[in-house]
Amino acid sequence: MAGVSASAAVIKGMVTDVEGQPMAFTTVWVEGINRTTVSGLDGSYTLRDVPAGKHQVFATYIGRKKEAATVNVAGESATCDFVLDESTEVLPELFVTPTGETIEQFIMRMVAEHKKSLKEVVASYDCKGSIYWEADNDSTVYNMPSWMYKIVKFELSLFKLGKLCEIERNYPGLKFVLDKKLAFDGKIKGDKQVIAEMRPSLKQDGVDYLQNHSWKVDENVYDNTYKRFDVNKVRKMREKSLKAEQKALARGEDVEEDTTAVKYMGKYEEDSRDIFVLKHGKYEYHIVDELWQVKRMSVKDKFDERIYEYRELLPGVFLPVSYYQKVLFDMDTKNVCGKELDEMKNKDRSKMTDKEILKLDEEIAKRERFVNHKFWNMQRCFTWDYENIVPQPAH
Numbered sequence: 001m002a003g004v005s006a007s008a009a010v011i012k013g014m015v016t017d018v019e020g021q022p023m024a025f026t027t028v029w030v031e032g033i034n035r036t037t038v039s040g041l042d043g044s045y046t047l048r049d050v051p052a053g054k055h056q057v058f059a060t061y062i063g064r065k066k067e068a069a070t071v072n073v074a075g076e077s078a079t080c081d082f083v084l085d086e087s088t089e090v091l092p093e094l095f096v097t098p099t100g101e102t103i104e105q106f107i108m109r110m111v112a113e114h115k116k117s118l119k120e121v122v123a124s125y126d127c128k129g130s131i132y133w134e135a136d137n138d139s140t141v142y143n144m145p146s147w148m149y150k151i152v153k154f155e156l157s158l159f160k161l162g163k164l165c166e167i168e169r170n171y172p173g174l175k176f177v178l179d180k181k182l183a184f185d186g187k188i189k190g191d192k193q194v195i196a197e198m199r200p201s202l203k204q205d206g207v208d209y210l211q212n213h214s215w216k217v218d219e220n221v222y223d224n225t226y227k228r229f230d231v232n233k234v235r236k237m238r239e240k241s242l243k244a245e246q247k248a249l250a251r252g253e254d255v256e257e258d259t260t261a262v263k264y265m266g267k268y269e270e271d272s273r274d275i276f277v278l279k280h281g282k283y284e285y286h287i288v289d290e291l292w293q294v295k296r297m298s299v300k301d302k303f304d305e306r307i308y309e310y311r312e313l314l315p316g317v318f319l320p321v322s323y324y325q326k327v328l329f330d331m332d333t334k335n336v337c338g339k340e341l342d343e344m345k346n347k348d349r350s351k352m353t354d355k356e357i358l359k360l361d362e363e364i365a366k367r368e369r370f371v372n373h374k375f376w377n378m379q380r381c382f383t384w385d386y387e388n389i390v391p392q393p394a395h
Helices: 103-114 146-157 162-170 205-212 221-227 231-250 338-345 354-372
Strands: 009-017 027-030 036-038 042-052 053-060 065-071 077-079 082-084 121-136 173-182 186-188 194-199 262-269 273-280 283-286 293-300 302-312 317-330 374-390
Touching: 009 053, 009 065, 027 317, 036 042, 036 121, 036 317, 036 374, 065 077, 065 082, 077 146, 103 231, 103 262, 103 273, 103 293, 146 162, 162 205, 162 374, 173 205, 186 374, 194 205, 221 293, 221 317, 302 374, 338 354
Parallel strands: 009 077, 009 082
Antiparallel strands: 009 042, 027 036, 027 053, 053 065, 121 173, 121 374, 173 186, 173 194, 262 273, 273 283, 283 293, 293 302, 302 317, 317 374
């Protein structure tokens, strides 16, 4: 990887579930030296620039049990595989708040009252950020009919992803990692990104695009996380939900669940601390008891999945260490190719030559592959490796 000497040791391995299936985008890190990475689509991972000696290595994925292993790095590389089982069930036990508030209001208020900006908790730090992106081998951008590809590329260009779609079409199976040195002076910033790993190799315009793309690297993930915790908004949502319940009961109707309100899901224990789970629409927050810090945050719906992982890198302060996103883009929302495929299958072959039949079958096979894999998977993960963290002095 760029910026790492050839003699630097690496820890590598595989992450699978209990059935042996690879687990992509699992956060893997080395305790103490703040080296973080994520597993690829095949479940493999590589932690670079690890000094010699014994290290505690951890693997975490939301909804799975956190696993730990001791790895002895003696030469240029060491191997450590992880098997992640389903996490301990979240317990929806009764939680009595000391103030008489609902548990949702209490937890949201405690987070809001304890939250500080990143600038208020950290004086400075240095870190290296890495973007990992790998094309799904089942993605069929390169098999898409030309007329449809032009439409999809235009639609994606509205999200500034048209060039990325073009790159995947021309280079199926592309994988790349971008490194970026980061510093902090009230906001995250960094120097020019460098291509650390890329296969197959791209033409220069593709390299320039990937290097210059923002990838949301510059946004302050820490501050943006805590902007969501607003006590007044939670109170108003709760009042609105209660009024709706009262009206429904007065009419003798069943009370419908208010999906806009924050809902307490239960708690579980991790690292000898209770973690409370709150659900708000498609967002899920994992809150550390007493510290009132976000440990995990996830966003999930039919076409979008995001997981944010945070780690306690200063006493009582959880900083973001990985961000994973998977977006499914439907390339045939109106089922145009599906209808064309049905028409091809129903063609009268009695008057066709063998050559025409062979060509038709080839086209049907191509269309079937596209229809069966018509979602373009954009999967990426950004990781932070911290060094020289200086906390703000206590007042």
